[in-house]
Every structure is written in C-alpha cells, then in structure tokens.
Amino acid sequence: MQHTLNRWPARLDLLQSLSGLLLVLFIWGHMFFESSILLGKDAMLWVTKMFEGEHLFGQPYPLLVSAAAAIVFLLIALHALLALRKFPASYRQYQRLNQHVGSIRHLDTTLWVVQVITGFLLFFLASVHLLVVMVQPDNIGPYASSDRIWSGRFWILYAFLLLVVHVHAGIGIYRLAMKWGPFSAATSGLWRGRIKLTVYCIVAFYLCLGTASLVTYMRIGAEHAPYAGERYDPAIHGAAR
Ligand code: HEM
Incomplete structure (x- = not known):
C-alpha cells in the first residue's frame, strides 16, 4: 500500500x-526607534517624521504609519491563527x-505553557496599541505620545x-534556535545553555530599555x-512644545 505524505503540517x-x-x-527594531525619546524630544520627532516619509517626500504622510501598523496586524493575525492549532482545545486537554x-517539571515544557499564556494575552494587548496607531497615525510624537x-x-x-x-519574543526566539539550529544531538545540550543565557540577557536589556x-x-x-x-503642530510649536 502506498502512503501519500501530507506536507501541510510541516509547511504550516x-x-x-x-x-x-x-x-x-x-519588536526588537521598534524598541530602538521608540526609545529615541531617551536621546531627547527632537530625536523622537525626527524618527516620527522619518516614518511619515517627511525626510524623503518633503511633507508628512501619516498614512504610511497606518499601513505599516496594518501589515504588522496581519502578520500577528497569521501567526496567531497558525498558533491556535496547538492551543489546548478542551478542558480535558488542558487538565x-x-x-x-x-x-515532569521540564523547563522547556513550562516555557511552552508560558508562551501559550503570553500569546493569548497579546491578542488583546497588541490589538489595542495597533488600533490606536492605525486610526491616529498623526498623533505620534514626543508630546502626543507622552500625553497619551x-x-x-x-x-x-x-x-x-x-x-x-518581550517574554513571548524571548521564548519564541529560543525555541526557534533550538528547533532550526544546526546542532547535532551531541552538542545540542551545550548550545541549549548558551542560547538560554543569551536570550535572558537580550530580554533583560529590552525590559530595561523599555522601562x-x-x-x-x-x-x-x-x-x-x-x-x-x-492639537500639537510641530510646524508651529517645534519639538519644544
Ligand atoms: C507599525 C506598528 C507600530 C507602531 C508604529 C508603533 C509605535 C509606537 C509608539 C510611537 C510608541 C510610543 C508610545 C505611543 O506613542 O503611544 C510605542 C510604544 C510601545 N509599543 Fe508600539 N508600535 C507598533 C507596533 C507594536 C507592536 C506590534 C507591539 C507589540 C506587540 C508594540 C509594543 C509597544 C510597547 C511595549 C510600547 C511601550 C514601550 C516602552 O515601554 O517603552 N508596538 N509604539
């Protein structure tokens, strides 16, 4: 009897x-742009104008920011849809x-559960933020953002x-590295420790930068x-107000 191999689970x-x-x-790139406020209000205003295309076209197009947010939103929706396949679907499965x-008290299994919980929370937390960015793209800047x-x-x-x-992104990248990384069974234990330490440091760095x-x-x-x-108008008030 011939078996046909279903490649779809692997593709998904x-x-x-x-x-x-x-x-x-x-999100790692986003943190650097958004933390430009640490360099001052002018620096953050410059970044805001860059994303609105002002440095390129001579005038701001906030719709570019809405478009970027819409693309990120679709990417999240796709990622979440694919992840839903692996959520426990019934109370029995959950139990x-x-x-x-x-x-079993296995750290990687516990991390997977943390990933499911943080992923679920992101449905709500990320949607609220992205909706605000999508519908009010012109309401971003050193004062507009600080007022919000x-x-x-x-x-x-x-x-x-x-x-x-950042917990979700950190665990995610750790799991990606372990899943697709080119390690042999013999060296994977050594790499697991190294990757874990690197990811801890990266997450701690972004949490400090974000805070x-x-x-x-x-x-x-x-x-x-x-x-x-x-209404804040940089053309009238400048970055200082
Ligand atoms: C194109 C899409 C996005 C844009 C243009 C954007 C822009 C911004 C801006 C301007 C801020 C500063 C606060 C404000 O103005 O309200 C901010 C803060 C923040 N954003 Fe986004 N964002 C986007 C997507 C996301 C996504 C998808 C996430 C995570 C799922 C995220 C997570 C955050 C976090 C955690 C903060 C607060 C950072 C801190 O504590 O310093 N953003 N974002």
Whole structure:
C-alpha cells in the first residue's frame, strides 16, 4: 500500500516560525526607534517624521504609519491563527497538560505553557496599541505620545505589553534556535545553555530599555499635562512644545 505524505503540517510549522521570526525582529527594531525619546524630544520627532516619509517626500504622510501598523496586524493575525492549532482545545486537554507539566517539571515544557499564556494575552494587548496607531497615525510624537501615555493613562497598557511581548519574543526566539539550529544531538545540550543565557540577557536589556523609555514618556507627559489635548503642530510649536 502506498502512503501519500501530507506536507501541510510541516509547511504550516515553517510558516509559523517565519512569521514569528519577522515579528521578533520587528519588536526588537521598534524598541530602538521608540526609545529615541531617551536621546531627547527632537530625536523622537525626527524618527516620527522619518516614518511619515517627511525626510524623503518633503511633507508628512501619516498614512504610511497606518499601513505599516496594518501589515504588522496581519502578520500577528497569521501567526496567531497558525498558533491556535496547538492551543489546548478542551478542558480535558488542558487538565492533561497541567498534570503533565506538574509531573515532569521540564523547563522547556513550562516555557511552552508560558508562551501559550503570553500569546493569548497579546491578542488583546497588541490589538489595542495597533488600533490606536492605525486610526491616529498623526498623533505620534514626543508630546502626543507622552500625553497619551500619562494623561491618557496608556502607561498601564504599555507596562503589561512591554513585559508580555518581550517574554513571548524571548521564548519564541529560543525555541526557534533550538528547533532550526544546526546542532547535532551531541552538542545540542551545550548550545541549549548558551542560547538560554543569551536570550535572558537580550530580554533583560529590552525590559530595561523599555522601562527607561516609558518612565521618560511619563515624565514628559506629567510636565505637559496642562496642555494635553491641545492639537500639537510641530510646524508651529517645534519639538519644544
Ligand atoms: C507599525 C506598528 C507600530 C507602531 C508604529 C508603533 C509605535 C509606537 C509608539 C510611537 C510608541 C510610543 C508610545 C505611543 O506613542 O503611544 C510605542 C510604544 C510601545 N509599543 Fe508600539 N508600535 C507598533 C507596533 C507594536 C507592536 C506590534 C507591539 C507589540 C506587540 C508594540 C509594543 C509597544 C510597547 C511595549 C510600547 C511601550 C514601550 C516602552 O515601554 O517603552 N508596538 N509604539
């Protein structure tokens, strides 16, 4: 009897890894741009204008930012759809998983469960942020962002999002490295330790960078609170207000 090999599970697995890799690279890049506020308000304004295409076209096109956010949103939707295949689908499956995790006490299995939980939380946390960026792309800048974060109380969302997205990205990249990395069975144990340590350092770095930026936006927002809600126009106010 001839068996036909179904290649689809492998293809979907590859697509999930690829979409995950792109999202990790995106969020790591995003952190550098967004933390330009640490270099000052002018630096963040320059980055904002760059994404609006002003340095290239001579005038800002905030729709470019909406388009970028829409692409990231679609990528997240694809990644989440592919990941849903692996979520426990019933209470019984969930109970078995829980027993399994408790009995074998295997760190990588525990990390997988953390990945499922953080992934689930990202459905909500990332959607709120992306919706704001998509519908108000012109409302980004040193003061607009700080006002949203302080007077609009978005720091609450960002504090959770920061932690959740970096834990998810860190575990994700660790799993990708272990899954696709060119290690032999003999050396994989050695590499596992090295990769784990590297990923811990990367996650700690981004959490520190993100916290420092968030606190800076909050400080600027608190100082600027009396003017929050006024339409900010860089052409009139300059970066200083
Ligand atoms: C093209 C899409 C995106 C754009 C243009 C964008 C832009 C921004 C901007 C301008 C801020 C500063 C605060 C504000 O203005 O509200 C910010 C903060 C933040 N964004 Fe995004 N973002 C995008 C996608 C994402 C995604 C997909 C995630 C994670 C799933 C994310 C996670 C965060 C986090 C955690 C913060 C707070 C960072 C901190 O604590 O310093 N962003 N983003």
